[in-house]
Amino acid sequence: xxxxxxxxxxxxxxxxxxxxxxxxxxxxxxxxxxxxxxxxxxxxxxxxxxxxxxxxxxxxxxxxxxxxxxxxxxxxxxxxxxxxxxxxxxxxxxxxxxxxxxxxxxxxxxxxxxxxxxxxxxxxxxxxxxxxxxxxxxxxxxxxxxxxxxxxxxxxxxxxxxxxxxxxxxxxxxxxxxxxxxxxxxxxxxxxxxxxxxxxxxxxxxxxxxxxxxxxxxxxxxxxxxxxxxxxxxxxxxxxxxxxxxxxxxxxxxxxxxxxxxxxxxxxxxxxxxxxxxxxxxxxxxxxxxxxxxxxxxxxxxxxxxxxxxxxxxxxxxxxxxxxxxxxxxxxxxxxxxxxxxxxxxxxxxxxxxxxxxxxxxxxxxxxxxxxxxxxxxxxxxxxxxxxxxxxxxxxxxxxxxxxxxxxxxxxxxxxxxxxxxxxxxxxxxxxxxxxxxxxxxxxxxxxxxxxxxxxxxxxxxxxxxxxxxxxxxxxxxxxxxxxxxxxxxxxxxxxxxxxxxxxxxxxxxxxxxxxxxxxxxxxxxxxxxxxxxxxxxxxxxxxxxxxxxxxxxxxxxxxxxxxxxxxxxxxxxxxxxxxxxxxxxxxxxxxxxxxxxxxxxxxxxxxxxxxxxxxxxxxxxxxxxxxxxxxxxxxxxxxxxxxxxxxxxxxxxxxxxxxxxxxxxxxxxxxxxxxxxxxxxxxxxxxxxxxxxxxxxxxxxxxxxxxxxxxxxxx
Ligand code: ATP
Ligand code: MG
Numbered sequence: 001x002x003x004x005x006x007x008x009x010x011x012x013x014x015x016x017x018x019x020x021x022x023x024x025x026x027x028x029x030x031x032x033x034x035x036x037x038x039x040x041x042x043x044x045x046x047x048x049x050x051x052x053x054x055x056x057x058x059x060x061x062x063x064x065x066x067x068x069x070x071x072x073x074x075x076x077x078x079x080x081x082x083x084x085x086x087x088x089x090x091x092x093x094x095x096x097x098x099x100x101x102x103x104x105x106x107x108x109x110x111x112x113x114x115x116x117x118x119x120x121x122x123x124x125x126x127x128x129x130x131x132x133x134x135x136x137x138x139x140x141x142x143x144x145x146x147x148x149x150x151x152x153x154x155x156x157x158x159x160x161x162x163x164x165x166x167x168x169x170x171x172x173x174x175x176x177x178x179x180x181x182x183x184x185x186x187x188x189x190x191x192x193x194x195x196x197x198x199x200x201x202x203x204x205x206x207x208x209x210x211x212x213x214x215x216x217x218x219x220x221x222x223x224x225x226x227x228x229x230x231x232x233x234x235x236x237x238x239x240x241x242x243x244x245x246x247x248x249x250x251x252x253x254x255x256x257x258x259x260x261x262x263x264x265x266x267x268x269x270x271x272x273x274x275x276x277x278x279x280x281x282x283x284x285x286x287x288x289x290x291x292x293x294x295x296x297x298x299x300x301x302x303x304x305x306x307x308x309x310x311x312x313x314x315x316x317x318x319x320x321x322x323x324x325x326x327x328x329x330x331x332x333x334x335x336x337x338x339x340x341x342x343x344x345x346x347x348x349x350x351x352x353x354x355x356x357x358x359x360x361x362x363x364x365x366x367x368x369x370x371x372x373x374x375x376x377x378x379x380x381x382x383x384x385x386x387x388x389x390x391x392x393x394x395x396x397x398x399x400x401x402x403x404x405x406x407x408x409x410x411x412x413x414x415x416x417x418x419x420x421x422x423x424x425x426x427x428x429x430x431x432x433x434x435x436x437x438x439x440x441x442x443x444x445x446x447x448x449x450x451x452x453x454x455x456x457x458x459x460x461x462x463x464x465x466x467x468x469x470x471x472x473x474x475x476x477x478x479x480x481x482x483x484x485x486x487x488x489x490x491x492x493x494x495x496x497x498x499x500x501x502x503x504x505x506x507x508x509x510x511x512x513x514x515x516x517x518x519x520x521x522x523x524x525x526x527x528x529x530x531x532x533x534x535x536x537x538x539x540x541x542x543x544x545x546x547x548x549x550x551x552x553x554x555x556x557x558x559x560x561x562x563x564x565x566x567x568x569x570x571x572x573x574x575x576x577x578x579x580x581x582x583x584x585x586x587x588x589x590x591x592x593x594x595x596x597x598x599x600x601x602x603x604x605x606x607x608x609x610x611x612x613x614x615x616x617x618x619x620x621x622x623x624x625x626x627x628x629x630x631x632x633x634x635x636x637x638x639x640x641x642x643x644x645x646x647x648x649x650x651x652x653x654x655x656x657x658x659x660x661x662x663x664x665x666x667x668x669x670x671x672x673x674x675x676x677x678x679x680x681x682x683x684x685x686x687x688x689x690x691x692x693x694x695x696x697x698x699x700x701x702x703x704x705x706x707x708x709x710x711x712x713x714x715x716x
Contacts, residue, residue, distance in 0.1 A: 028052075028059065035271075035304040036060045040069055040243065042301035043271040044294040048336040049320070049564035050311025050523070053273045057247055058088060060271060061104055062095040070243045072100040076263070078109050079247040084521060085111070088247060109256045110216055113223040117214075120233050124226045130212040132219070133205065136160040139213070143200035149193060154452070154462040158188040161461060163198050167217035168253040168285030173199035184545055185283075188460030220259050227262035238265055248521070249274035250288040251281055257290050268298055276331045277324055280517060280558050282550075288331055307336050309564075311523055314340030316570050319348050320563045322595050327560075329553050348563075348570040350596040355582060356531070357479065359575040360396035363528050366571060367511060368400055370526050375569070377403060378509040379525035383516050383562050385537045388412075388468035390513050391476065393530070395499065403510030407518050413500035417466045420451055421473055422496060429489045436488040437481065437667045438697060443489065444477045455624070464541075475579050482581060516558045519565050526569035529562045533574040533586040547590075559591050572596070581696075632676050633691075640679060646713045647678040653709060657702070668702065669694075681710055 028036060032052055035045050036059045043060075047053045057077070065072045077092075079085050088106040096102035105112070114132070121130060133139065140160045144151045151159070162185070166172075171179045176198060177191035187194055205213040214222065227234045244263060246252065249272040252260070264270060276288035295301050309317045317340035324335050353359035367380055382393050382404075391412040397404045412418060424447050435443040445453060452463060453470040480495060481487050487495075512524065516537075531537065538555035545551045563570065572592070576584035588596055616623055619638035634640070651674060658665040669677075673691065682688045688706065689699055 028056070029306075029308055031304050031306050031308075032056045032059070035302070035306075036063050038271075038302040038304070040064065040269050042268045042294070042298035044291070044298075044301050044303045045271070045273040045306060046275070046291075046303065046336065047273060047306035048275055048309060048338045049278060049561070050309045051306035051336075051338070052308075052310055053275070053306065054087065054091060054247060056306065057245055057271065057273050058091040058095060061092060061245060062099070062101045064243065065101045065104070066097070066099040072103045073105075074240070074242040075104045075245065076112065076241045076243070077104060077106040077245040077247070078112055078260075079106070080108060080251045081521075082108060082111075084108075084247060087521075109259060110219055113219040113259060116237065117219055117223050117226070120223075120226045120230075120237075124230055124233060125212075128210065128212055130214050133213045133215045136163065136201070136215055139204050140197065140201050143197045143204055146204075147193070147196045147200055149189065149197070151189070152463070154460060154466055155188045157462040158460040159194060159197050162187060162194050163201055164217060165283070165285050166198060167215075167221070168255045170254045170258065173202070184549075184551070186459055186461060186464075186541060188463065217255060220255050224255075224259045224262040227265075234262075234265060237263065238267070242267070243269045243271075245271045245273075247273050248278075249291045249294075250276050250279045251286040252290050253285040253287065255285070270298075275336075277327065277335050277557055278520070278561050278564075279331060280520065280554060280561055282554055292330065305336060307339050308341050309338040310341050311567055312340060312564060313342050313345030313568055315345055315347050316340070316563065316566050316568070319570065319595070320560055323556065323563060323591055324560045326591070327553060327556055328548060329550060331553065331557075342567070345568040348566075348572060350592070351571070351573040352588065353573060353575040354584060355577045355580045356392050356575045357396075357580050359530060359573050360392040361399075363393065363530060363571070363573065364396040364400040364402065367397070367402055367526075367528070370569065371402070375525055376509075377511045380528075381512040381514060381519065381522075381524040381526070381565065382528045382530055383514055383519050383565065384529075384531050385516060385539055385558070386468055387415075387465065387515055388472045389531050389536075391469075391472045393513055395476075397511060397513075398499070404513055405510055407512050407514035412469070412472070413496075415469050417451055417469050418473060421448055421470065422493070422500075424448065424451060425489065425493055425496075429493055434489045435666070437485050437663070438695070439667055439670065440481050440487060440489065440492060441474065441478050442670070444492075445474055448474060478579055516562045520561055523565050523567060525567045527562070527566035527571075529559070529570070529572045531574060532559075532572055532589040532592065533576075534588065534590050535586065536574075537589050537591070556591050559589070632672060633680065640675070642675060642678045643681065643713060644678075646681070646710065647674060649709050649713065650674045650677060650706070653705060657705070669698070677706060677710070681714070682707065683710065683714075 029052075032055070035043060035056050038060075045053060045056060047056070061075055061077060064070045065075065077088055079088060085107050092104050092106060093102040107115075117130075137156060137160060140163065141151075141156045144156060144159060162176075162180075165185070166176050166179070169179065173195045176195040180187060180191045180194070205215070205218075227237055241263065244260070246260070251274075260270075272291065272294060274288070274291040276291055279286065279288045295303050312320070317338045321338055327335060351359075351362060353362060363382060367377075367382075370380060371377055384390065384393075390406055394404065394406070394412055406412075425444065428443075428447050433443065448470050451470060452458070452466045453474060454467065457464055457467050476496075477492065480492060484491075535543065537559060538552045542549070542551035542555045574586070574588050576586050617634045617638055619634045622635060624633070624635065650669075654665050654668045654674065658668050661668070673694065676691045677688075680687065680691065682691065684707070685699060685703055688694050688703055689696070
């Protein structure tokens with residue numbers, strides 16, 4: 001394999017070869033060396049991003065093994081993701097100079113527990129065998145239906161997520177309702193019902209005939225219990241492993257901590273490494289409290305702080321410091337001021353755009369320039385807050401002919417709801433349903449509504465993800481129609497298929513598109529942080545907890561994680577509206593206040609357009625959900641207070657207008673829109689656009705005519 005200059009620079013020789021360094025102390029700074037040389041016993045390394053945590057932890061293991069302080073087979077190194085475990089294993093192998101360091105077990109908590117349980121299970125349980133439940137979905141669905149609940153697929157996924165959070169947090173079904181209220185979680189059903197499904201799920205798993213079904217959290221629970229309850233098992237286990245190391249310790253859950261406690265028993269030979277300011281998985285039950293309380297728990301622990309950042313340029317490091325400096329709360333108390341060690345590089349850039357499409361096009365252009373000037377596409381990433389944001393970037397990169405892959409989520413057109421949407425549009429086209437011009441987006445919204453495109457975003461994580469993706473699709477249709485007003489349903493379908501095909505997963509290593517969560521622990525030469533508008537980062541449902549709430553602080557940490565992924569080039573951007581031509585109601589992320597250069601942050605802080613309450617029926621006040629009802633602003637079954645004469649006048653006018661324009665009548669206005677006008681009797685532009693189906697374009701084309709008709713009826 002040929003190694004390019006960029007790679008040579010990164011693969012620092014001491015990370016891959018160590019014959020010349022039998023003590024494993026070369027190329028370590030003073031603090032790193034202190035952590036490596038600390039005697040066996042509790043060690044806590046509080047380290048910022050890119051400060052050499054993984055380097056320090058693997059060197060410490062290598063040093064302990066080489067110096068004969070512990071046998072390689074007695075060390076257990078754990079972390080949280082397969083990727084991180086693999087990274088540790090390969091670094092340990094690279095440090096193996098015949099001492100056996102490469103034989104150290106480095107794995108995830110789950111893999112370690114699974115292996116131990118396989119070994120101890122016959123002894124602690126006896127004849128009943130166990131089977132791993134790879135996916136909870138069907139058992140949770142069964143539990144929900146036994147509880148008499150009618151739930152959607154999304155609800156089942158969210159219920160499974162709640163069960164995982166509760167188990168990871170050591171919360172029983174009985175304690176769930178109280179805990180969820182305290183944590184302010186976004187749940188699809190009321191807490192008592194979720195708790196009922198959780199209890200039912202546990203019963204169903206236990207009752208599977210002859211075989212115990214264990215989910216991933218049960219692996220951990222049973223491992224802890226086997227060691228806690230059986231002194232012989234505990235003895236055997238503790239003879240086997242004597243020295244424990246945990247990377248990314250800020251991500252530990254109470255359940256994993258319980259396993260760690262069981263492993264340790266009364267011993268304290270534990271090295272932990274973490275950065276509380278990179279805690280971004282609280283919603284899964286991860287908590288930095290164990291990291292922050294480490295020296296309280298082990299008063300004689302060696303505590304080492306690493307502040308030199310070897311990953312990023314001083315320019316990138318300085319921005320990271322600025323962003324995290326504003327953090328509040330306990331986690332923030334642990335923040336470290338990073339000091340960049342690399343040569344200076346370009347300043348991070350900030351750009352404001354009118355809309356997301358323009359933002360994506362500008363990003364694609366900058367990426368093309370970076371590639372031209374020699375940055376490999378695999379060294380470039382575009383990072384966003386939620387997966388549905390990938391759509392415009394997939395589109396812009398495809399258009400620019402730049403290969404990419406979407407990480408930690410499928411590409412937009414592979415998403416289940418988008419595939420379902422295309423099927424629904426196809427069926428409608430086959431039934432002969434059609435529309436064109438301004439009516440097409442309306443028709444599409446109507447067809448997507450049963451798939452989850454409600455007027456208001458729903459509750460529940462999965463349902464909201466689905467809603468965001470469907471909204472992105474509806475926006476895409478708006479754009480298409482704006483560009484090609486003659487588009488009909490068939491032509492639209494052909495266009496969408498063409499786009500989906502054009503984005504087949506590339507075979508080569510391309511630019512990475514990833515959510516900030518999926519980017520954790522990774523690094524690139526160039527990073528684009530996009531969509532940094534208030535309401536997206538921090539995301540609106542975090543803001544709903546209050547501007548100083550912990551969920552908003554977690555959003556700030558997400559930005560910090562994003563910034564610290566960049567080695568050299570960093571570009572931050574946002575758009576003032578979602579769609580081209582849309583009202584520019586957004587403002588830059590509050591986390592950039594006073595940080596983004598004045599010229600940008602100076603743009604008037606227009607208030608974000610409130611989503612407003614869910615639409616309600618004018619007659620009975622029930623919440624409206626179907627498009628015709630929303631259009632009429634009353635339930636379809638509620639009595640109409642229509643001005644029949646006005647409706648007849650409007651229909652006459654529509655016929656004349658459509659003939660003049662040489663278009664079908666519904667292109668002017670649908671029947672439902674005319675009915676809504678005849679019922680609500682709008683007297684000005686504001687009242688007209690408040691009627692769903694009448695936007696800026698129709699207001700301009702027909703507003704004066706319609707208002708005149710309404711007025712002539714009222715004065716007659
Ligand atoms: P993250 O927070 O993202 O997990 P980390 O703290 O684990 O980062 P590492 O991946 O261990 O950081 O190190 C970041 C980079 O800095 C690596 O390329 C590593 O080789 C390099 N590095 C670490 N320490 C030193 C040092 N003392 N001298 C030179 N390079 C170093
Ligand atoms: Mg690391």
